[in-house]
Amino acid sequence: LTSKKYNCMSEVLSIVSCLNVANVFIHQRDKMADVINQHAKFIHSDGDHLTLLNVYNEYIRKGSSQDWCYKNYINHRHIKSA
Numbered sequence: 001l002t003s004k005k006y007n008c009m010s011e012v013l014s015i016v017s018c019l020n021v022a023n024v025f026i027h028q029r030d031k032m033a034d035v036i037n038q039h040a041k042f043i044h045s046d047g048d049h050l051t052l053l054n055v056y057n058e059y060i061r062k063g064s065s066q067d068w069c070y071k072n073y074i075n076h077r078h079i080k081s082a
Contacts, residue, residue, distance in 0.1 A: 017082040018052040026073040038072045
C-alpha cells in the first residue's frame with residue numbers, strides 16, 4: 001500500500017505476480033546438488049519475497065530465455081506467466 005511512497009511499485013508488483021503463480025523453482029531430485037547450487041545464487045538474506053524478485057529480475061535481464069530457465073531450474077511457464 002505504501003509502495004508508491006517508497007518508489008518501489010514495480011518491485012512489489014513483480015513479487016505479487018510471482019506469488020500468484022505456481023512455484024517458479026524446479027526441484028529435480030536426481031540433480032539436487034546442482035539444483036541447490038543454481039538456486040543459491042538467487043537467495044536474498046531478507047527472505048523469500050526478495051528471492052523471488054531476484055529470480056524474476058534475472059529472468060527479465062536474460063531476455064526471458066527458456067534456455068536460461070532450464071539451466072537454472074526455473075519453471076519457464078510459471079515465471080513467464082508472472
